[in-house]
Amino acid sequence: MRLLHCQDKGSMTSLITIRLSRLLRRQSLLSSGFTLAAIGLLLALYVPSSFAQAPAPDPAGIVTGDKTNVQDAAGNSFVVSEPTDKAAPDYADKKKAFDEYQAQAAKEPLAVKLADGVGHVRIATNFAWTLNTGYLVLFMQAGFALLTCGLVRKKNAGHLMMLNFAAYVFAFIAYYAVGYAFQYGAAAINAAPGNLGGVPGLNKFLIGSGLWGFVGGKGFFLTGPAYDAGSNVLTLFEVVFMETAGYIIVGSICERITFGGFLLCELFMGAILYPIFGNWVWGGGWMSQLGNSMGMAHGYVDFAGSTVVHAVGGFAAMALAIVLGPRIGKYGPDGKPRAFPAHNLVFVVIGTFILLFGWMGFNPGSTLGATDLRISVIAVNTNLSAIFGSAAAMFFWWFKFGKPDITMACNGMLAGLVAITAPCAFVSPTFAVVIGIVAGILVCLGVLLNERVLKIDDPCDAISVHGFCGWFGAVSVGLFADGTYGSGWNGVGATSYLGAAGRGVTGLIYGDTRQFVMQLVGATICAIWAFGGTYVVFTVVNKIKSIRVSREVEIQGLDEPEFGLLAYPEDRAEMEVNA
Amino acid sequence: MKLLKMIIRPTKLDEVRDALSTLHVTGMTVTEVRGHGRQKGHKAVYRGTEYSVTLLPKIMIEVIVTDDVVDDILATVIKTARTGELGDGRVFVLPVDQGYNIRTGERDVM
Numbered sequence: 001m002r003l004l005h006c007q008d009k010g011s012m013t014s015l016i017t018i019r020l021s022r023l024l025r026r027q028s029l030l031s032s033g034f035t036l037a038a039i040g041l042l043l044a045l046y047v048p049s050s051f052a053q054a055p056a057p058d059p060a061g062i063v064t065g066d067k068t069n070v071q072d073a074a075g076n077s078f079v080v081s082e083p084t085d086k087a088a089p090d091y092a093d094k095k096k097a098f099d100e101y102q103a104q105a106a107k108e109p110l111a112v113k114l115a116d117g118v119g120h121v122r123i124a125t126n127f128a129w130t131l132n133t134g135y136l137v138l139f140m141q142a143g144f145a146l147l148t149c150g151l152v153r154k155k156n157a158g159h160l161m162m163l164n165f166a167a168y169v170f171a172f173i174a175y176y177a178v179g180y181a182f183q184y185g186a187a188a189i190n191a192a193p194g195n196l197g198g199v200p201g202l203n204k205f206l207i208g209s210g211l212w213g214f215v216g217g218k219g220f221f222l223t224g225p226a227y228d229a230g231s232n233v234l235t236l237f238e239v240v241f242m243e244t245a246g247y248i249i250v251g252s253i254c255e256r257i258t259f260g261g262f263l264l265c266e267l268f269m270g271a272i273l274y275p276i277f278g279n280w281v282w283g284g285g286w287m288s289q290l291g292n293s294m295g296m297a298h299g300y301v302d303f304a305g306s307t308v309v310h311a312v313g314g315f316a317a318m319a320l321a322i323v324l325g326p327r328i329g330k331y332g333p334d335g336k337p338r339a340f341p342a343h344n345l346v347f348v349v350i351g352t353f354i355l356l357f358g359w360m361g362f363n364p365g366s367t368l369g370a371t372d373l374r375i376s377v378i379a380v381n382t383n384l385s386a387i388f389g390s391a392a393a394m395f396f397w398w399f400k401f402g403k404p405d406i407t408m409a410c411n412g413m414l415a416g417l418v419a420i421t422a423p424c425a426f427v428s429p430t431f432a433v434v435i436g437i438v439a440g441i442l443v444c445l446g447v448l449l450n451e452r453v454l455k456i457d458d459p460c461d462a463i464s465v466h467g468f469c470g471w472f473g474a475v476s477v478g479l480f481a482d483g484t485y486g487s488g489w490n491g492v493g494a495t496s497y498l499g500a501a502g503r504g505v506t507g508l509i510y511g512d513t514r515q516f517v518m519q520l521v522g523a524t525i526c527a528i529w530a531f532g533g534t535y536v537v538f539t540v541v542n543k544i545k546s547i548r549v550s551r552e553v554e555i556q557g558l559d560e561p562e563f564g565l566l567a568y569p570e571d572r573a574e575m576e577v578n579a
Numbered sequence: 580m581k582l583l584k585m586i587i588r589p590t591k592l593d594e595v596r597d598a599l600s601t602l603h604v605t606g607m608t609v610t611e612v613r614g615h616g617r618q619k620g621h622k623a624v625y626r627g628t629e630y631s632v633t634l635l636p637k638i639m640i641e642v643i644v645t646d647d648v649v650d651d652i653l654a655t656v657i658k659t660a661r662t663g664e665l666g667d668g669r670v671f672v673l674p675v676d677q678g679y680n681i682r683t684g685e686r687d688v689m
Contacts, residue, residue: 339625401627408626448627 054188054201054225061229064197065123067115073373078115126195126369127233133365134237136358137244141168143354144247148254148460150347151407153340155557156255157567163250166259167266171246174270175239177221182206183275183283184234185216190284190491195369196233201225211293213285215276237365238282241309242274244362248313251462252321256328256554259562261547265320268537274312277529281308287522291492297515298497298505299490300522301481304366306422306473307526314467315530318456323538324547326457328554337451340459345406352410356386359417363424374425374485381424382417385436389416392440400444408444414465415443419473426481426505435476439469471523478519481507580675580687581649585640586612586668587660592638598659599642602652608641618665637668643675643687 058064070078080101083094105112145164149157187193188203190213202225206217219226222235246269253262280287281302291299302308331337342348363382364375393412398404419439420432427435446464450456456463486504488494497503498512506512541547548554553561560566587595592609599607613634620633644652653670661667678687 337628339623339628339630341625341630397627401624403624405626451628 054203057201057225057228057231059227059229064229065120067112067119069119069123069194069197070115071122071371078118122371123195123197123230126371127229129370130196130233130237130365130368133361134240136361137237137240137365138358140240140355140358140362141243141247143351143358144244144250145351146347146354147351147410148251150344150351151251151342151460152255153557154343154568154571155559157343158559158563158565159557160250160254161567162259162563163254163257163262164247166263167247167250168243170263170266171243171270172239174267175242175275177271179242179270179275180222180226180235180238181217181219182215182271183238183278184231185218185220185283186213186279186285187216187234187283189213190289191282193230193234193368195367195371197230199225199228199231199234201228202231208286211286211289213279213283213289215285216279216283234368237368238278241305241362242270242278244305245269245274245309245313245316248310248462248466249317249320251460251466252317252456252458253324254459255558256324256548257320258547258549261541261545264541264547265316265538268534269313269316273316273530273533274309277312277526278308281522287525288490290518291490295514296518297512298486298492298518300518301426301477301486301489301505301515302422302474302522303425303477304363304421306418306420306470307523309470310418310421310466311470311474311523311526312530314463314465314470315527316534317458317462318467319531319535320538321456321458321463323535323542326455327459328551330457331455335455337455342407348407348410352413355414356383356417359386359421363421367425377429377485378424381427381429381432382420384429384432385416385420385424385439386413387416388433388436389413389419389440389443392416392437393444394440396441396444408447411443411447411461411465412440415439415469418466418469419476421470422473423477423480425485426477426507428480428482428484431476431480431482435473435480438476439472442472443469467527471527474523474526475516475519477505477507478512478516479507480509481505481512481515482510483512580643580678581646582673582675583640583642583644583649583652583656584671584673585642585656585660586614586637586670587640587656588662588666588668589636589638591660591662592640594659595640595656598655599640599652602648602655604642604644604652606642610639610641612637612639616666616669635666643678 068077068079072078080098082098083091085091088094141164145161148164149160152160184199185202186205188198188200189205190211192198192200202216202218204217205213206215208214218224219231222232225231226235246266249265249269253265257265279285281300282288286293287300289299290296327340329338330340359382360379364378367375367378390409390413393415394404394409397408416436416439419435419442423435424432443461443464446468447458447461450458450461450463458464481504483498483500483503483506487497487502489505493503495501498506506515508516538547549558549561566572585595589611596607613636615633615635620631620635622629623632624630642652649672653672656670679685680687
């Protein structure tokens with residue numbers, strides 16, 4: 001926009017106004033609407049909320065981690081705090097312990113000072129753990145890109161790679177702007193990550209309050225209380241989990257979605273769909289607090305995200321696949337499905353192994369700390385479910401169709417991984433095996449159901465692997481959790497639960513019916529939220545402007561028409577003359 | 580001069596080339612082609628769904644030879660390229676009017 005040299009300030013202002021309005025008028029109604037909404041949101045949310053009382057954030061990490069973070073293996077705190085509730089039955093014992101601590105602290109001040117160092121090291125250990133497992137989850141992006149690219153036709157290979165790549169970029173932008181704040185803006189209230197030093201500044205719900213929070217309200221654009229060392233660990237770790245849900249949808253929408261429509265899907269996922277449900281379950285929101293508010297066992301429990309991540313992605317994928325419709329030629333005139341063979345099985349297998357490797361960060365990392373020694377059990381459970389899922393799928397397919405299918409062997413492993421993601425910390429290895437076998441068979445049945453009965457075209461089986469098995473994973477917490485881990489989960493039963501001291505999250509088989517009901521209800525809420533939200537929004541978007549490419553583009557393959565490049569340029573017969 | 584068009588299995592290429600060199604065939608053109616015969620290809624299965632494969636990959640060898648050696652070459656090639664299974668291929672003999680060497684400009688006499 002060239003500014004003409006004007007003597008009169010007034011005329012310059014009106015000149016700029018004329019030029020700006022001409023620019024806005026040239027844009028379509030939809031895009032200028034989005035522009036104005038974005039500007040409005042920016043202005044509204046970038047106001048630092050300085051009204052709530054909270055300790056100052058620690059961006060340099062120099063006041064995070066001290067003697068208050070020192071714990072023994074059982075989780076008993078080194079520092080004994082003064083009991084405040086004079087009416088409590090154990091007040092006398094607590095007061096005695098506090099007085100003893102005070103006396104000993106006075107006798108050995110150097111030990112107390114050393115405890116500050118110990119606490120700092122503990123927090124640092126957990127920082128390193130959480131960040132590094134987060135990097136493993138980040139690497140899963142490459143795995144999924146390879147997996148999905150290998151499963152589709154050669155003419156769309158570049159399109160798949162670009163979708164997976166852009167998914168990371170654009171969902172991240174949405175999560176950075178508002179997603180993290182929506183999900184964790186109120187974490188300090190009901191879900192403070194003690195392993196990372198807590199995030200005391202993230203203490204406000206935008207919508208809701210107390211035990212009934214719905215959307216977090218602090219930390220927009222990672223400013224204010226989110227510009228803190230502890231909070232940034234959480235940001236990094238949680239953004240890569242959001243990205244997982246973001247790329248899951250690629251599996252079902254590929255080979256026919258426009259790039260612009262896809263970017264809207266990713267922005268929607270990163271800003272709204274994922275973070276809000278994530279707030280309800282992990283950010284201290286209402287679903288996690290149903291144990292406290294309505295006596296529903298430990299509230300809704302999902303350890304590493306069978307539903308928060310995978311089912312959200314899988315059911316969103318289902319809605320989008322329905323809105324888009326099947327690929328041209330997928331269903332014949334008689335309604336029978338046609339085969340579109342994978343173009344590169346090498347990619348599919350490598351991709352699956354990379355995902356398995358990355359899952360070693362996904363599940364064990366969700367303790368947010370290496371000081372939680374359950375990480376080893378989690379790692380083994382994860383692997384057991386993966387391999388039994390793969391074996392079950394292989395044998396099922398071998399039995400039913402006469403040959404073990406490579407792609408279904410891979411899908412079986414992924415199904416086992418998705419299903420164990422919620423219960424991995426709460427079950428024994430025996431039940432990890434059971435979960436894997438059930439998931440392996442469930443994914444095969446799901447693939448056949450979608451392709452042959454529901455006639456939903458899902459090129460990479462994202463709906464079965466992530467949607468159905470994710471739902472099952474959350475429900476299996478309510479079936480198989482044995483109570484050895486998770487004491488005090490979601491603020492319930494910290495001292496004793498179901499009559500036993502130190503008892504953790506428990507499932508139906510071990511005597512907790514309410515947890516089972518809670519898991520069934522919660523997992524179903526997830527499916528309704530993800531499917532319904534996505535379906536409504538994208539039916540509207542599709543009506544305003546179609547998110548499906550034209551028939552000619554789809555038949556040609558999306559590499560060249562959408563991006564001007566071919567993944568395999570030798571496929572184009574062309575003579576190049578170099579002068 | 581005759582043009583021999585031989586459509587054979589890709590796995591038989593090396594054997595047929597060796598056989599042709601023992602018969603002193605000096606040059607050849609080899610192309611990767613696809614096609615089918617009377618059986619119109621066959622059916623395959625991908626993840627439980629059947630689909631038809633009608634264009635099967637083959638190798639086409641074209642050689643130009645003098646009329647007197649045609650019968651010998653035909654007999655050798657057919658014997659070498661045969662497996663007895665469906666899909667062994669075909670051989671065609673076509674007349675050639677003229678042939679020229681591009682580098683030297685001289686007319687092929689063979």
